[in-house]
Amino acid sequence: MSKYVCCSCGNVFDEDEIESWIEYHGLEYSGEHWCGSPCCQENYVDAYECDCCGEIINTDRYVEIDDKKYCWDCVTIKRLEDI
Ligand SMILES: [Zn+2]
Numbered sequence: 281m282s283k284y285v286c287c288s289c290g291n292v293f294d295e296d297e298i299e300s301w302i303e304y305h306g307l308e309y310s311g312e313h314w315c316g317s318p319c320c321q322e323n324y325v326d327a328y329e330c331d332c333c334g335e336i337i338n339t340d341r342y343v344e345i346d347d348k349k350y351c352w353d354c355v356t357i358k359r360l361e362d363i
């Protein structure tokens with residue numbers, strides 16, 4: 281199952297936890313379908329697992345190297361090791 285990250289607070293949640301609701305703008309309007317994170321009802325992005333430590337990357341700060349994704353911590357460590 282895909283995991284997602286709340287853009288507002290960084291909370292990680294499963295696909296089936298996504299909140300959806302209908303927003304009504306006035307009485308005649310049939311309503312607009314919205315979906316968002318279960319915590320903040322905000323936008324969310326795909327969560328990736330770090331290919332190095334396996335941690336969920338709960339931020340948009342990650343680095344892609346050779347089709348692998350690394351969290352910021354691992355990239356920092358990797359850089360230190362490589363030098
Ligand atoms: Zn949130």
Ligand SMILES: [Zn+2]
Pocket residue numbers: 330331332333334335350351352353354
């Ligand atoms: Zn990592």
